[in-house]
Amino acid sequence: xxxxxxxxxxxxxxxxxxxxxxxxxxxxxxxxxxxxxxxxxxxxxxxxxxxxxxxxxxxxxxxxxxxxxxxxxxxxxxxxxxxxxxxxxxxxxxx
Amino acid sequence: xxxxxxxxxxxxxxxxxxxxxxxxxxxxxxxxxxxxxxxxxxxxxxxxxxxxxxxxxxxxxxxxxxxxxxxxxxxxxxxxxxxxxxxxxxxxxxxxxxxxxxxxxxxxxxxxxxxxxxxxxxxxxxxxxxxxxxxxxxxxxxxxxxxxxxxxxxxxxxxxxxxxxxxxxxxxxxxxxxxxxxxxxxxxxxxxxxxxxxxxxxxxxxxxxxxxxxxxxxxxxxxxxxxxxxxxxxxxxxxxxxxxxxxxxxxxxxxxxxxxxxxxxxxxxxxxxxxxxxxxxxxxxxxxxxxxxxxxxxxxxxxxxxxxxxxxxxxxxxxxxxxxxxxxxxxxxxxxxxxxxxxxxxxxxxxxxxxxxxxxxxxxxxxxxxxxxxxxxxxxxxxxxxxxxxxxxxxxxxxxxxxxxxxxxxxxxxxxxxxxxxxxxxxxxxxxxxxxxxxxxxxxxxxxxxxxxxxxxxxxxxxxxxxxxxxxxxxxxxxxxxxxxxxx
Numbered sequence: 001x002x003x004x005x006x007x008x009x010x011x012x013x014x015x016x017x018x019x020x021x022x023x024x025x026x027x028x029x030x031x032x033x034x035x036x037x038x039x040x041x042x043x044x045x046x047x048x049x050x051x052x053x054x055x056x057x058x059x060x061x062x063x064x065x066x067x068x069x070x071x072x073x074x075x076x077x078x079x080x081x082x083x084x085x086x087x088x089x090x091x092x093x094x095x
Numbered sequence: 096x097x098x099x100x101x102x103x104x105x106x107x108x109x110x111x112x113x114x115x116x117x118x119x120x121x122x123x124x125x126x127x128x129x130x131x132x133x134x135x136x137x138x139x140x141x142x143x144x145x146x147x148x149x150x151x152x153x154x155x156x157x158x159x160x161x162x163x164x165x166x167x168x169x170x171x172x173x174x175x176x177x178x179x180x181x182x183x184x185x186x187x188x189x190x191x192x193x194x195x196x197x198x199x200x201x202x203x204x205x206x207x208x209x210x211x212x213x214x215x216x217x218x219x220x221x222x223x224x225x226x227x228x229x230x231x232x233x234x235x236x237x238x239x240x241x242x243x244x245x246x247x248x249x250x251x252x253x254x255x256x257x258x259x260x261x262x263x264x265x266x267x268x269x270x271x272x273x274x275x276x277x278x279x280x281x282x283x284x285x286x287x288x289x290x291x292x293x294x295x296x297x298x299x300x301x302x303x304x305x306x307x308x309x310x311x312x313x314x315x316x317x318x319x320x321x322x323x324x325x326x327x328x329x330x331x332x333x334x335x336x337x338x339x340x341x342x343x344x345x346x347x348x349x350x351x352x353x354x355x356x357x358x359x360x361x362x363x364x365x366x367x368x369x370x371x372x373x374x375x376x377x378x379x380x381x382x383x384x385x386x387x388x389x390x391x392x393x394x395x396x397x398x399x400x401x402x403x404x405x406x407x408x409x410x411x412x413x414x415x416x417x418x419x420x421x422x423x424x425x426x427x428x429x430x431x432x433x434x435x436x437x438x439x440x441x442x443x444x445x446x447x448x449x450x451x452x453x454x455x456x457x458x459x460x461x462x463x464x465x466x467x468x469x470x471x472x473x474x475x476x477x478x479x480x481x482x483x484x485x486x487x488x489x490x491x492x493x494x495x496x497x498x499x500x501x502x503x504x505x506x507x508x509x510x511x512x513x514x515x516x517x518x519x520x521x522x523x524x525x526x527x528x529x530x531x532x533x534x535x536x537x538x539x540x541x542x543x544x545x546x547x548x549x550x551x552x553x554x555x556x557x558x559x560x561x562x563x564x565x566x567x568x569x570x571x572x573x574x575x576x577x578x579x580x581x582x583x
Contacts, residue, residue, distance in 0.1 A: 007462075011462045015417065015458055016421075016442050017457065018442035030515065033514070038409050041410075041476065043403075044482065046479065049478040050478070051477030052477050052480040055294045055295075055308070056293070056338070061337045077427075078196065079195075080427055081429075082431070090440070091436055091440055093437050
């Protein structure tokens with residue numbers, strides 16, 4: 001399988017990365033090199049093989065569903081590009 | 096007086112305990128050495144004041160006959176580990192100015208053991224790279240150079256800053272992380288020792304995530320004993336990481352010096368691909384010979400799915416990365432590039448904040464997870480991963496440990512490899528270990544004809560790091576230690 005410029009544009013949109021039209025051909029080429037490389041997997045017979053979900057056999061650890069941490073909004077928002085009254089600030093999303 | 100920065104952790108530990116040297120003296124020696132080694136670009140943030148304060152606290156403890164296993168030992172920390180109030184940016188532009196309000200479990204364990212932080216170390220952006228060339232802070236220079244050459248070489252990656260800092264003696268040891276070979280490949284390129292422990296041995300909490308099912312932290316050190324000391328301090332059972340495995344951490348140092356008599360060492364024939372350099376073949380044979388001379392039994396084995404590990408990795412790792420890196424959106428931390436609306440802000444921020452290699456991997460990951468392709472790529476790759484793991488499971492009935500080359504070549508020059516897939520091939524011998532969740536150690540085994548370090552890799556059973564230390568030490572005893580000439 002290989003990707004064309006239209007697919008690259010769609011994937012870039014899904015990945016939320018702005019790509020200039022002029023850069024699409026180069027990026028498509030680079031992605032196709034990688035996709036061609038992984039095509040080798042088609043040689044492998046995976047019939048009746050379960051996908052690996054964990055490398056270590058261990059029962060999922062569980063804990064009580066209680067609050068164990070928190071109550072420091074200042075520390076949470078201190079690294080934000082913009083914040084006000086302990087809220088993250090973003091461009092207006094509703095008119 | 097000998098230069099204090101030449102002491103291994105074990106040597107410094109003895110002198111500190113005997114009060115022959117102070118932690119502050121040792122720390123000052125490293126701070127001065129870092130100052131002289133700026134050209135290597137190993138550190139992206141230095142914390143000398145914090146280091147001095149930690150060293151003084153260590154001296155106070157040592158004076159009372161107290162202190163942990165790393166009391167007063169100055170370390171470098173890869174920029175991937177969250178360090179409270181200190182530069183933590185995974186060497187990416189998108190995390191500009193990020194200073195976490197918390198400490199990673201690994202670094203907290205180290206500080207609890209008495210270690211001193213010298214600063215944060217350079218790395219490939221988000222640990223994506225094999226040469227340290229993708230760092231937003233520029234490349235790192237390998238302390239090693241070819242015979243009769245002044246040409247710069249890369250230290251490998253992604254833990255290039257860690258490997259260079261250890262090899263150049265500008266920290267006693269360093270933390271590092273390994274998703275496909277990022278501890279072992281740079282260790283091999285710099286004549287240092289690097290161990291990636293079993294998945295689940297070291298907590299991932301507070302370590303910037305790349306590919307969560309593959310990432311493990313481990314140390315890069317000057318010798319095998321120091322690696323055992325470091326791993327013991329880094330590893331723990333952690334409630335904050337559900338993949339942290341509930342097993343006590345052994346005293347790895349006790350494995351050092353144990354005989355390998357009767358140990359069955361596997362030599363996988365698939366690790367000798369056509370075109371493998373004769374030098375790498377020779378160093379591998381030599382390693383097997385050394386172990387045989389000490390009584391180990393050499394057994395030829397087969398790991399038939401080896402060649403598919405790298406292509407499967409380049410589906411699984413980007414898929415997980417695309418999910419993990421979705422959090423960098425310019426809202427909660429780091430860089431924000433203002434756009435016309437929220438989506439435009441996300442897109443502009445991520446276009447400006449991620450470098451080309453990270454963008455490529457996020458795009459590949461997004462593509463293989465997108466509707467209609469998930470089964471063909473991601474599920475298929477996870478099935479191949481099962482086969483890779485089964486190869487090893489079968490091997491463990493015949494052998495106790497596996498010996499392979501660490502890398503297909505010695506260190507190369509910056510700019511020498513520009514094709515992404517060619518760069519990925521650097522991890523051809525290391526990536527299987529991550530795919531199967533096993534422990535692997537890289538240990539120096541000799542020098543190339545050009546005078547560059549070459550490393551061997553030992554792969555162990557799950558949670559059998561002790562056999563790796565035991566066996567690697569035997570190789571180290573036979574090969575000797577390798578130190579770069581100081582030209583900087």
